[in-house]
Amino acid sequence: MAKSRLKICLSVSAMLFIIVSIVTIALIFTVFKPKDPNIVVHVEPVDLLSPDMPIIMNISTLVTIGNPNFGSFEFKKSYSYVTYHDTVVGTVPIESQLVPAHSEINVSTYTLMTVNKLINNPDFWKEVVPGYKFTLISKAEFPGKVIVLKYIKLKGTAYNTCNITVNMAPGSHDVKSICNSQIKIH
Ligand SMILES: *[C@@H]1O[C@H](CO)[C@@H](O)[C@H](O)[C@H]1NC(C)=O
Numbered sequence: 807m808a809k810s811r812l813k814i815c816l817s818v819s820a821m822l823f824i825i826v827s828i829v830t831i832a833l834i835f836t837v838f839k840p841k842d843p844n845i846v847v848h849v850e851p852v853d854l855l856s857p858d859m860p861i862i863m864n865i866s867t868l869v870t871i872g873n874p875n876f877g878s879f880e881f882k883k884s885y886s887y888v889t890y891h892d893t894v895v896g897t898v899p900i901e902s903q904l905v906p907a908h909s910e911i912n913v914s915t916y917t918l919m920t921v922n923k924l925i926n927n928p929d930f931w932k933e934v935v936p937g938y939k940f941t942l943i944s945k946a947e948f949p950g951k952v953i954v955l956k957y958i959k960l961k962g963t964a965y966n967t968c969n970i971t972v973n974m975a976p977g978s979h980d981v982k983s984i985c986n987s988q989i990k991i992h
């Protein structure tokens with residue numbers, strides 16, 4: 807008697823769990839449609855034209871990841887690739903992170919910049935000589951999962967692209983990033 811009651815109880819719990827999961831997933835895709843994250847890669851300004859430039863430079867970099875969703879987002883270790891006119895000139899490792907719901911985190915990392923690949927590109931000098939400015943593009947994919955109510959996990963990937971404008975005008979070194987990010991639930 808006790809055994810079958812336990813069985814009924816367990817199967818009712820299982821049913822409830824399934825129903826709650828389905829309703830939650832349905833809500834995520836309708837009412838709470840996942841919003842795109844806000845990911846910005848901030849590269850520290852450096853003087854690329856100093857006479858003693860190393861071939862590979864380690865530049866301090868901050869990656870800000872904002873999660874506007876009501877679920878948290880957890881992603882695996884990722885890399886952002888920095889290109890100049892389609893040539894990869896830098897990589898930015900980004901350690902795995904959990905970004906809680908409705909919050910923003912800052913991840914301190916670095917960009918390994920292959921300076922010679924950049925300055926050996928003839929386009930680089932065409933751009934830098936007149937304007938003291940050039941633009942890099944960074945692209946990253948963050949494969950991970952959206953976690954809702956602790957136990958519901960949806961696989962998703964966040965995609966991020968930034969236009970990084972480096973201004974090397976004497977006395978006003980700065981780096982501006984304008985980024986666009988998206989999340990896709992698989
Ligand atoms: C770059 O610098 C950071 C911080 O100083 C350090 O943790 C990292 O190991 C360096 N990376 C390489 C490949 O030298």
Ligand SMILES: *[C@@H]1O[C@H](CO)[C@@H](O)[C@H](O)[C@H]1NC(C)=O
Pocket residue numbers: 868870910911912
């Ligand atoms: C992340 O860093 C940016 C730039 O330094 C700062 O404006 C922002 O407040 C920081 N956010 C958090 C959550 O620490």
Ligand SMILES: *[C@@H]1O[C@H](CO)[C@@H](O)[C@H](O)[C@H]1NC(C)=O
Pocket residue numbers: 967968969984985986
């Ligand atoms: C980056 O620059 C390209 C070309 O100038 C432009 O089409 C694109 O919209 C820019 N991206 C962002 C995120 O501003």
